[in-house]
Amino acid sequence: PLLRKNVLVFFDDILVYSKDWETHLVHLGEVLEEGVAVDPGKVISVLHWPQPKNVKGVRGFLGLTGYYRKFIRDYGKLARPLTDLTKKDGFKWGEKAQQAFDELKRKLTSAPVLALPDFTKSFVIECDASGGGIGAILMQDKKPIAYFSKALGVRNLTKSAYEKELMAVVLAVQHWRPYLLGRKFLVSTDQKSLKQLLQQRIVTAEQQNWTAKLLGYDFEIVYKQGKLNKGADALSRIHEGGEINAMSSQLIWLQEEQVKAENKEDEKLQKIMTEVQQDSEAWPGYEYKNGVLLYEGRLVLSQKSLLIPTMLEEFHSTPNGGHSGFYKTYRRIAANVYWIGMKGTIQEFVRKCDICQRQKYMATSPGGLLQPLPVPNQIWEDISMDFITGLPKSKGFEAIFVVVDRLSKYSHFIPLKHPYTAKSIAEVFCKEIVKLHGIPLSIVSDRDPIFSSSFWKELFKLQGTKLKMSTAYHPESDGQTEVVNRCLETYLRCFIADQPRTWVSWVHWAEYWFNTTFHSTTEKTPFEIVYGRPPPLLSRWVQGETRVEAVQRDLLDRDEALRQLKSQLLRAQEKMKSQADKRRTDRSFICGEWVFVKLRAHRQQSVVTRINAKLAARYYGPYPIVEKIGAVAYKLKLPEGSRVHPVFHVSLLKKAVGKYHEEEELPELLEEPIDVFEPEAVLATR
CATH class of the missing domain: 1.10.340 (Endonuclease III; domain 1)
Incomplete structure (x- = not known):
């Protein structure tokens, strides 16, 4: 009856106009006296809404009903079965979904009326928190004006009941700030300890943070038992997500x-x-x-x-x-x-994606089961060698030549001066090792240029010594020397970290320490294994004490010690292999298969020169397998000019998937190419 007389409506705007102030107040009262409610004519179509057939239909229905959620108490709880249908692969229409669908349509057509706020009267906020959310109702004269609820995040779910109740108070006050700021209001809660919030001593940083947000408000907290605070309690148990503004579009396929x-x-x-x-x-x-x-x-x-x-x-x-x-x-x-x-x-x-095969890491365990070297029969028959470089110059020395007996673990640490060559190392080896222990039957080493030189190979070939080198980029083959290197470096760091240039004065002490230290693998000290007796003590037990031992007994004890030593080493190898194989996979290839090769970061320039190591390819190739070397190594047919040994451990190989029947050229160089020279003739020899 008031429309176009003193009221105009444009979409969601209501314009009330009058001739004077007194008449205007009367007209405003006539418009607002019944509060705010849903127009039945606007939602009548909801009663005839068809049952959704897919996720899109469910979202459309929730979008319409969600617009009127402020009129429906426990909207989130009622709509939960329908919102669950919108999850990934979650559309399964059942009895619960049908009940929620019908209940929401009924609730929407019979939504309650919300009272309008009267700013001449005081407001009351009823707050509550449950295990999964918080809720509040803004009231006046025991009539609801607005509802508020919020689900708690993962971080807040672990908070105490007191902290959750405090959070409910703060968030509700902030939510209705325009209604509450500048006027006194009451806060009703079922957390009795909050009644003394403004008088108690604030202890935790969490309390300080939340309480600081209440500064500037004039309010009083009153206690209300939970059973009398049903409205806010119900809202706190709604798992309510954020409002979704959804747009739908139809995908049009040109094809x-x-x-x-x-x-x-x-x-x-x-x-x-x-x-x-x-x-x-x-x-x-x-x-x-x-x-x-x-x-x-x-x-x-x-x-x-x-x-x-x-x-x-x-x-x-x-x-x-x-x-x-x-x-x-x-x-x-x-x-x-x-x-x-x-x-x-x-x-x-x-x-089969070629780029993925070249650039991505393998997510599987490293390939190739552990293959321990055979246990030697006698001491100093089989040895391993390596260098420790990068040390500061100390009395002219810049490197350490490490030689380890594979059976007894007895080691020699020999300082070296730069530059050293294959010939000079051979002289040092004969002077320091051969004179004490004789010529070994086999030597295990990494692929240092010294050990791979023709001089070194020919020298030991003439003496009947077999050289055993680790496969390309797989230092675990020479793992024993790597362990000794770490022990030596650790020893030196402990004593000369403040004066690193004095390391050469400590090498002989490090050698004595290592050789007289008990080894869990052999259950003896290296000194005792080599010499058949415990290492001499720096101080005697009793001054002037002497010992007399039978020679035969010494020899029997020595043979028994060697027998026990070999047994201990075999057990240690079996245990080491068992533990190592837990983190590995048994991977094998056959000759003729094509594989990609993973190159270590510090070695990748041997095959292809790269501007940036971080963004370089992880794998190169593919290259065909031409021969199987041992149980876990393979020889590849690499491109001409590759400055890398062609034998690789299986953990560095990845099977090429796809059609690779022709050998591809080496990846294009990013810098100057490697020149490959072919000699025309031999002019002279010496």
């Missing part, structure tokens, strides 16, 4: 006609389309709409569709796809289209 034509040629899809048109429940998930077959709302393609390779390239190999792994690529494609067997197709495409 729709092509898809239709391809699907008609597919016998299986043609059968599905025919049966779905006759019975929509014949093939769950499928629907035939506007001449197009859909599966869960996605366009269905034929397995032989020419669009599939394009889709794979677009969603995997482009910057948008980012060369993601199988699952991420699958999720991207599955959000748009569907075809029968799409998981297998995508998995095979990603597995």
Whole structure:
């Protein structure tokens, strides 16, 4: 009756106009006296809303009802079965969803009236917190004006009941700040300890943080038992997400006609389309709409569709796809289209991607089970050697030559001066090692240029010594010397960290310490194994004491010690292998297979020169396998000019998936290429 007389309505704006102030107050009272309520004429269509058939339909219904959620108490709780349907792969319409659907339609058409605020009267806030959320009601004269609820995050779920109740008070006051600032109001809570909030001593930083947000407000906290605070308690138990402003659009495929034509040629899809048109429940998930077959709302393609390779390239190999792994690529494609067997197709495409094979790390355990070297029969028959370099110059010395007996673990640490050559190292070896222990039968070393030189090889070949070198980029083959190096470096750091240039004066003490230290592997000291007696003590037990031992007894004890030593070493190797193999996989290849090679960061320039090591390829190749060396190493056919040993440990190899029948050239150099020279003639020899 008031419309166009003293009231105009434009969308959600209401204009009340009058001739004078007194009349205007009367007109305002007439408009607002019944409060704010839902217009039944506007929501009558909700009663005739059809049952949603998919996620899109559920979201549309929730979008409409959510607009009126402030009129419906416990809206979040009522709508929970429907919101659960919008989760990934969660659309399964059941009895609970139907009940929630019907209840929301009923609630919306019978929504309560919210009172309008009267700023001449005081406000009351009823607050409560439960295990999963907080809630509050703004009231006046025991009539609700507005509702507020909020779900607690993971971090806040672990807080105490007191902290949750305090949070409910603070957030409610902040939410209704325009109503409360500048006037006194009451806060009703069922947390009795909050009644003395403003008088008690604040102890924790959490309390200080929340209490500081209440400064400037004039309020009083009153205690109300939980059973009398039902409104706020119910709201606190609503798991209410944030409001969603959703826009929907229809995906238009430019190749729709092509898809239709391809699907008609597919016998299986043609059968599905025919049966779905006759019975929509014949093939769950499928629907035939506007001449197009859909599966869960996605366009269905034929397995032989020419669009599939394009889709794979677009969603995997482009910057948008980012060369993601199988699952991420699958999720991207599955959000748009569907075809029968799409998981297998995508998995095979990603597995054969050449760029992914070259650039990505292997997520599996390292390949190749541990292969310990055989235990030697006698001491100083089998030794291992290595260098410790990068030391500061000390009395002219800059490196340490480390020689270790593989059976007794007895070691020699020999300082060296730069530059040292294969010839000079051979002289040092004969002077310091051979004179004490004789010529060894085998030597294990890494691929240092000294040990791989023709001079070194020829020298020991003539003496009957076999050289055993670790495979390329796999120092674990020479792991014993690596351990000794770490022990020596640690010893020196402990004593000369403040004066590193004095290390040469401590090397002989380090050697004595290492050789007289008990080893858990052998259960003896290296000194005792080599000499058959405990190491001499620096101070005697009793001054003037002497010992007399029988020679035969000494020899028997020595032989027994060697026998026990070999037994201990074998047990230690078995234990080491068992532990190491837990973190490894048994990986093998056959001759003729093509593999990618992983090069260590400090060695990758041997095959290809790179400007930036961080962004360089992780794997190079592929290259064919020409020979199997031992149990866990393979020899590859590398490109001409490669400055790297062609034998690699299996952990550095990755099988090349795809068609690689022709040997590819070395990756293009990023800097100056490596020149390969071929001699024309030998002019002289000496």
